[in-house]
Amino acid sequence: MNYLKKLILIEYSSNFKNYYLTFVFFLFSVALCAQKGTVTGTVLDKETKQTIPYANIILKVADKIISGGITDDYGKFKVSKIELKTYNLQIQFIGFKPISKTITFNKNQTKIDLGNILLEEDAVSLNEIAITSERSTIVQKVDRKVISIGKDLTTVGASASDIMTNIPSVTINQDGDISLRGNENVRILIDGKPTNLSARELLQQIPATSLKTIELITNPSAKYNPEGMSGIINFILKKDANLGFNGSFNSGFTYGERARYNNAINLNYRKGKLNFYGNYGNRLGKSLAFGNITRTIERVSQTTNNVNDNTSHLVKLGFDYFINNKNTFSFYTNRNFAKNKINGNRDILFFDNSSNNFNQIDITNTNNTNASYNFDFKHNFEKEKHSVELEVDYNTLDSDNNYDFIFSGNKPSADYVESITNKKTNTTINLDYTKPLLANTTLELGVETRLRNTDNIYQTGNPNFNNATFSYDREIYSFYATFSQFWNKWQYNIGLRLEDYNVNAQFFENGKTPFFFTDKLFNVFPSGFLKYTPSKTSKNAYQFSFSRRIDRPSLNQINPIRQLNTPQIVITGNPSLVPQFTNSIELNYIRKINKGNVSFGSFYRQISNEINRRGFFDADNPNLLIIDYDNFNNNNAYGLELSASYKPLNWWTINSSFDVYSRAQKGVIENENVSVNNTLLNAKINQSFKATKNLTFQLFALYTGKQKVLQYELKENYFVNAGARYNFAKGKGTLSINFNDIFKTQRFAFEAYRTIIQTGEFRRDSRSVFVGLSYLFGGNNKNVKRKKRDRNEKADKFL
Template sequence: MKLKFLVVCLLTCIGNVMAQGQMNVSGNPGSVSGKIIDKATKEPVGYASVSIKEGEKVITGAISQENGNFEIKNLELKAYTLEVQFIGYKTFSKAVTLSAGDKSVNVGAIAIEAEATQLEGVEVVAERSNIVQKIDRKVVNVGKDLVASGTTASEILNNVPTVSIDPQTKELSLRGNSNVRVLIDGKPSNVDPAQLLQQIPSSSIKQIELITNPSAKYNPEGMSGIINIILHKNSNNGFNGSINTGVTFGITPKTNSALNLNYKVGKVNFYTNYGFNHGINANHGFVNSSNPGLDNLQNFEFRNLNNSHLVKFGVDYYINERNTLSAYTNQNTTHSDGFGKTAIDYFGLPNNDHLQTYRNENENKNQTYDVVYKHDFEKKGKTLEFQVNYSKTKNSEDTGYNNEDRESDGDLYKESVSRNVVNGLTNYTQVNLDFTNPLTEKTKLELGAETRIQSTKNKFLATESGTQFADPYDYGSDSDYNFKFDRNISAVYANFGTEWSSKWSSQIGLRVEYYDISGDFARNETKFKSDETPTTTVENLKDKVTDNIFTVYPSAFVTYTINEKNSFNFNYSRRVDRPSIGQISPIREWTTPLMESRGNPALVPQFTNSFEVNYTRVTKLGSITSGVFYRSISDEISRVVYNDPNDASNNRKILSFDNFDNNNAYGVETSANLKFTKWWAVNASADAYFKTVRGAVQNVASGELENASVDVTSFNTRLNNTFTATKNLRFQLFGMYRGRDLSLQFERKEMYKMDLGATYNILKGKGTITARYNDVFKNMRFAFDGNIPYRQYGAFYWESQTFYVGLNYNFGGGKNRALQRKQRDANETQGGGGMF
């Protein structure tokens, strides 16, 4: 019924829009056309709002195309005012007169000026973020308001439409699904996304691209699409730079700083970016479990000191007007020292109370090197690009546990000390060749080839010793886990795009991939039993995983432009979610006294057919984009929970993964960029998702695994207001609501918050001071309640209520020449999809 309801709503919307489009055709002979460009860079400005006014009344309008062109038809022959508005730019006005002798007026190139242009050679960060809807993605241009909303990329993304970050696990999800691929400057990373987003300072981010249904030229991994995080990079003449620094005050202070520099002379441009994060994250929570006979209350405390350094250095060499050679490196180091405490209080005399404390040290080092050669042929738009990318990641964890079991009267029952050491090494190489050829003015062919080679090694060592007090048959173990995982992917793709008419355009594509994996998982375990006659048993456990898959991934995009104000986009693609290393590795990911998370080597890939319909409406206030999506999923990968076979009490659980039957998911979303008055502008979004969550849970009575499913409806909304008080002073009011969500075992309660902020320009526009008060009413927390396999409820709390104060300062004397700007200079991925 929900799907039928969505279809009816969409058809009704289409009917209304078609009727409006027909009514707008008045037969008037006048028209106005032109092109919008940036005054400083001379680059086209797409999606700018162009209005035709008579006095103060708006008669009609349009939105500029991605190449900056616009045309407004059906105008009466009279005098008008042409007005151009775009977020982050000054409003442009021009008088236009249509007459019998001049019915069609081309105003030529209209150069609009950024709101802050005192330093022409420095990349200016806008006061507030804006969202641009393009044919295959949403682009979030990060302003100072988002930078002030958090110290890391993880906190910024939590304020971006359709994106959510789990407050506890930091797991990223897009459109309600965690199967999303994260790229940095269009390139993959060996670092786990949850960890990676904690390492990138918010002030280092320039743009965030949300690619929910990528075409065939993109890597097909990630059911819900791709999130590409673009870091700052300047390519202006001379020496230029900017510095962003801020402090977040919560329970403990945290720093977030970034320095951006570039030096361009002649044909060479050097650029660098340095980001630094430092601070303590503290959180706590509880879980109340009504496990029959083992009823207990668990209290948790966690405290982690994190230090992160991110360095990017690159050089562009403009050999001549047709050839460019570029290279860069990212160096990322993160060190974390943590402390945690879990106290389990069992209700009832027969049971024991348990206290576990731990201290750990984690270190992650990631190095990425990238080289690109690009050749522009004489034919406009015809290009050849060759890229080689290599990255190496080393990570280590050293955790010491202290466990105490006590009787209900407080007497010590058992005490043990254990230590876990995990070391990992991943090497990744990617080679791409991409060719683009505009066959005619209305057709374009894209061809590409790609090879990806990944090798991962992990080793897990665990030691445990116990002191027996009451139980003479206590078990301990010395374990040694090793695993090696190799993955090779070779692919070719082709895309063909054409414009049928002024209203219709399309693109079809096909990607062919050969996927080869090999995994060796070895476990050597020594078990011993301490009694009057000790015995020792040695087990050697080995698992091997191999797979060879030849797969095709088609895609199709169709755009229908009814008129200047209304357009539709229909698209389809096939995608895959290959099991990650963490999902197939039998080495534990994390552990508590009652739960351990580990992978399943038997997992197979999950395939998804994804369909979308998007509608964009341009009004005199701005643009509104709405969409409906549907996913058909095969061999869905989901979580399972079962008893630890090595736990005789059946109280300890294993959290893992498994493949399930086919599934469906669908949803609706809408976002808007609106400017109600000269002093009030709004970014708003809302989305609703409908899906069936499947998995396996263990029957508490029988101990057997049983398949289970639950229908989920989730609703989220965000509203970001910007109020311009004076030329230099602006205020922000941000609110968000994340609705309740369901899993197989519990219901996650809703979350909501409100933030207040202000920005003030200083030093004649060279600097900006920003202040922000996050979660004013301290509403944010992760609360849940469930009844499977038995009643459990609880909540986790973190430093959600914080105060941020930051400074942004731009410096340098260089100016931007009219030198052709390569897409790589902007670090954008559009047009270079094969680079993935």
């Protein structure tokens, strides 16, 4: 302060004048440098005058990208914090001619509004659109990986199961069960909604060509349902909103030991304020599965041969009504019809007494009808990204399962029949509110109601079992709040979800005491995400996240009605299971390199009351193995993931992933404290070789290492696939062929070493040839994307 007083007193000093002028000039320069520019505008179709969402905005200086962004749902864009200088602004969108404008910022002009910018259709570009999805892409967002399905994946097989085999972090076992990061406790969604079908049924019944994208959400935020220890896999079905009428047709043929067929057609028509879309897909044909189990102590074996005759149909119909620029109403329905017949043949052989040998033939007929209905209304307020949305989803499943058991040889029982009838309904109601606060800051609030009702009826002609009924009703009421912000090079999101959970279950078995189960819980689920990008043009990105998860027992895990009956094995559920909880943290790093990119991920999970399979012998029949589920002690799991995409040459592309998962398990098996430490290795590599402009060859290999659990060890599994695809008709048509499991090494093998000493190996007709044909049609391929209605695609702030 004294120094400043002296300066004021020496106002006539020439030296002071020089210092003063220098200081003022310095302040002015700092103020001038601190000023930033902002450019805004709206991008429209020159012909239709409709807005174009998701167009690219690029600011360049001397061919160097300085900044940029994309247009929102209404074609508007805003690029802020721009240095005051002259730029070349480019606006690009697929199917349109790009536009370039020169804009200049200075101290007198820091805000530039370009108004309406009209893009003109590019006929040449339109002809090339059909081949833009030649290769699948993986985008790492702050809370998920999004895999866009390209021709390299749709040509590998007929079903979603074939595609998932190629996805990083995901494994499919011989039975069709899916695991994410080495754990089967994963939640499966269709278009962001739960379904009554099991993960195994979904993977087999969804045609590969009906998939648009797959989202891997390993650490979901508080906005989403907290179920699934290893996370969420969300399948997004195709539902384009291209202007005019257009579509695609796909057909495939698979031949292994038997023939299988798949077909799909996708249609879209948009005009004015209405958009209609739909797709139909089917799969039909036979497949084989065979295997054996040997018990070394009892010296008895069981060989199994199954012929599975499957027919499934998947239909999706929907429309969007763009009432005005503030209100949109949408509706769609998914319907799945599946009919399945399994002819099973089992030989039970006793090594020391062949007179006890017998044969069992079991014929299973299953009819499933699954339907979902989704209503969505969204209102946008005056302020950009300020909205409220109401969504109602209703899902039903009717399933009839009929079984015939026929015995020969030393019959363990008379022939008999069984039936299981399942009826399920799921109702989900969401109300979501999004409010931008300060600059780059957003508050999200929401409430959700989930109602589930299940009724099962079991009827049997086996005198050793009793007729039974099982009902299960669950109500979950949730409230969530999330707060997110962009702050210079940082992006973060914090959230909290509160849930009230109520369950009532009843099991009635003829001749036995009824079983009643109720559970009421109030839970809190926090989450947080942090992403750091050194600059807008940086090749590096870092992400950290944490969340609390819950795994509520699935219906199959708690349903005491028998799901599989053989003379040696019974699979059933345990209605006394309690939920397991998981605290999860993740750290991810993404690096762009010349000709590719590399991503590295790590995670740690702390698990309490872990749900897992257990096996024990029936007290009344020491030769009968019962497999169900139980809660085990607190366990820990951690893992490392490395994936890379690299293009060493213009004609050669490599996509690979390597995962290491480690898990420490503890539990009590037959009154004995047991602990197991397990490390699981997975590796995948997919190579594409572009022979000509239209011809591409593919080679895929997978290795899954050994895996230990408390009572058994799973053996390693590996296989190699090869294929080729050819584009014709200017990229609108594709012919593909794929040779799966060339060396016939794919298997599911195990060795049980606790309680039950046995070994087993199962295979299916995995060595097969797939031939597929796809074709795009329609007069206009202009790709104006529909507003996203899927719950997991809503307003992602961290693109």
